[in-house]
Amino acid sequence: MTFVVAAVIAVLLLGAWFAWACVWPYSTFFRPVLMRGPADGKRVTLTFDDGPSEQFTAQVLDILREQGVPATFFVCGRNVEARPDLLRRIVAEGHAVGNHTYSHPFVCFKSQRRIAEEIDRTQTIIEGVTGARPCVFRPPYGARWFGLVPTLLERGMRMVLWSAAGYDWKKGAAGITRAALRGLKPGAVILLHDGRETRPPTEVDRSPTVQALPAIIEGARQRGYTFAPLRDFLPAA
Numbered sequence: 001m002t003f004v005v006a007a008v009i010a011v012l013l014l015g016a017w018f019a020w021a022c023v024w025p026y027s028t029f030f031r032p033v034l035m036r037g038p039a040d041g042k043r044v045t046l047t048f049d050d051g052p053s054e055q056f057t058a059q060v061l062d063i064l065r066e067q068g069v070p071a072t073f074f075v076c077g078r079n080v081e082a083r084p085d086l087l088r089r090i091v092a093e094g095h096a097v098g099n100h101t102y103s104h105p106f107v108c109f110k111s112q113r114r115i116a117e118e119i120d121r122t123q124t125i126i127e128g129v130t131g132a133r134p135c136v137f138r139p140p141y142g143a144r145w146f147g148l149v150p151t152l153l154e155r156g157m158r159m160v161l162w163s164a165a166g167y168d169w170k171k172g173a174a175g176i177t178r179a180a181l182r183g184l185k186p187g188a189v190i191l192l193h194d195g196r197e198t199r200p201p202t203e204v205d206r207s208p209t210v211q212a213l214p215a216i217i218e219g220a221r222q223r224g225y226t227f228a229p230l231r232d233f234l235p236a237a
């Protein structure tokens with residue numbers, strides 16, 4: 001009986017540790033990781049995950065161009081293969097590109113080899129389109145695992161999570177705007193999505209994000225924030 005109780009407690013503790021260290025986006029158990037930039041000055045940075053996407057990346061780019069705001073796009077290799085032209089436009093318009101794996105797997109419990117394959121395949125695809133290999137990586141779902149950190153360190157890549165989320169996977173435009181603005185602090189890294197995590201032809205509707213974006217930019221500026229490129233938040237190499 002005592003053994004059963006001890007086993008149940010051990011399983012619960014292990015589960016709690018896993019949820020905190022590997023899944024909760026604000027845990028720093030796996031390091032190095034950037035969640036927020038320097039707190040000096042009122043600078044924030046925008047990031048978009050899961051693109052490029054057929055319908056929504058161009059709309060996001062139009063708004064960013066109109067507003068003169070730089071951003072970082074954490075793209076999936078599979079989506080780049082489908083729309084390399086959109087990745088070329090991202091770079092041509094002065095935005096940065098990050099690696100978000102090839103097929104958007106949940107990295108927990110994956111081998112280091114499997115994680116490395118996802119990263120390397122995407123680095124090669126991005127380099128083939130843009131001529132450069134990204135130095136930043138964001139894990140799908142913000143999940144982290146043991147093989148991930150050494151893989152990134154070997155490649156001189158930095159893991160970037162976020163400190164302000166628009167929760168655009170579940171909220172409408174007004175809710176996205178409120179959530180993103182609520183998370184603003186000096187150095188905030190804002191998480192939004194311009195693409196889909198699932199295999200085509202399943203398309204995720206990102207129109208709430210597109211609708212929210214001008215209001216997020218305007219709201220941040222009204223609060224005295226300026227938009228900086230992510231590279232300004234990274235320690236000098």
Ligand SMILES: [Zn+2]
Nearest residue numbers: 049050140141
């Ligand atoms: Zn993602």
